Amino acid sequence: MTLNHDLTEEIRAHWSRRAATFDMSFGHRIEPGAEAAAWAAPMREHLGPAPRRVLELACGTGEVTRLIHDQGHDVTALDFSEAMLARAREKHAGKPRLRFLHADATRTLEPDNSYDAVLCRHLVWTLVEPDAAFADWYCILRPGGRLLIYDGDWANLPLAGRVAARVLALWNRISPEPHIDGAVGEQHRAIMRRLPFAAGLRAERLAPMLEAAGFSPIRQLSHAPIARAQRQTTGLRNNLRTRLYERFILLAEKPPIA
Numbered sequence: 001m002t003l004n005h006d007l008t009e010e011i012r013a014h015w016s017r018r019a020a021t022f023d024m025s026f027g028h029r030i031e032p033g034a035e036a037a038a039w040a041a042p043m044r045e046h047l048g049p050a051p052r053r054v055l056e057l058a059c060g061t062g063e064v065t066r067l068i069h070d071q072g073h074d075v076t077a078l079d080f081s082e083a084m085l086a087r088a089r090e091k092h093a094g095k096p097r098l099r100f101l102h103a104d105a106t107r108t109l110e111p112d113n114s115y116d117a118v119l120c121r122h123l124v125w126t127l128v129e130p131d132a133a134f135a136d137w138y139c140i141l142r143p144g145g146r147l148l149i150y151d152g153d154w155a156n157l158p159l160a161g162r163v164a165a166r167v168l169a170l171w172n173r174i175s176p177e178p179h180i181d182g183a184v185g186e187q188h189r190a191i192m193r194r195l196p197f198a199a200g201l202r203a204e205r206l207a208p209m210l211e212a213a214g215f216s217p218i219r220q221l222s223h224a225p226i227a228r229a230q231r232q233t234t235g236l237r238n239n240l241r242t243r244l245y246e247r248f249i250l251l252a253e254k255p256p257i258a
Helices: 005-024 034-046 063-070 082-091 130-140 159-174 182-192 203-212 224-232 236-241
Strands: 053-057 074-079 098-102 115-121 141-153 218-221 246-253
Touching (some): 005 182, 034 063, 034 224, 034 246, 053 063, 063 074, 063 082, 063 115, 074 082, 115 130, 130 141, 141 203, 203 218, 224 236
Parallel strands (some): 053 115, 074 098, 115 141
Antiparallel strands (some): 141 246, 218 246
16 A cells, blocks of 8 residues: 555546546647657667567556557557546557556566566556665566656646646636546645645756666657657647647666666
8 A cells, every 4th residue: 555545546537537537638639740759769779679578557548559569669658547548448449569567556466587678658656665766666577678758747837838828718718628527637736735846846856866766877858759740740839838838758678687
């Protein structure tokens, strides 16, 4: 059991509630073409030649799952929400080299030294016990294995983000989006205030925590190509959303055996 079981269960319920409409929100569904290619590029460059054994943490509805699997890897897609897993299973029914696992990303219960790579998108900021999670991910990676994290600072807005947020707030008052649930937004903010990364998740804070878990070296990769690709295929409202937050990609390695 986690140290904060109630918060963990609240997070599970929140994301389970959102499963049915999750792909309707910008930033969750990955558009085919330029955007999918931009998300997939760091995987192609840094996970190694297929087939690798890859664990995707917090797979949600299976959007990133598709990109990993399409590169020829053997994928285990994990999520602690059965509702999210149901959507992912539906998308990927019948595919070989793919299994779905109902488990907690903080304590996967997977065997030590069993994966060549671990990957997650927009998970780390939600972790109730990040140190325990990083220790677990280190253990389940094989020596020389890679950890690829896509995330961002969802608590603080840069100057351009503050301008974009004001425009979006006005736009939403004039023309609300039908699939956006205000109650979900309030619950999201209430959860965020109680998380270890409530003040914001930045690469420079995360890297030392990964080093403390044993990962080395750690490299920061640019998220800018993804944002540029998203702007190619979206309208003005979502274009503004790409400018709200500072996002990053971190690549960490479990040192090989000397």
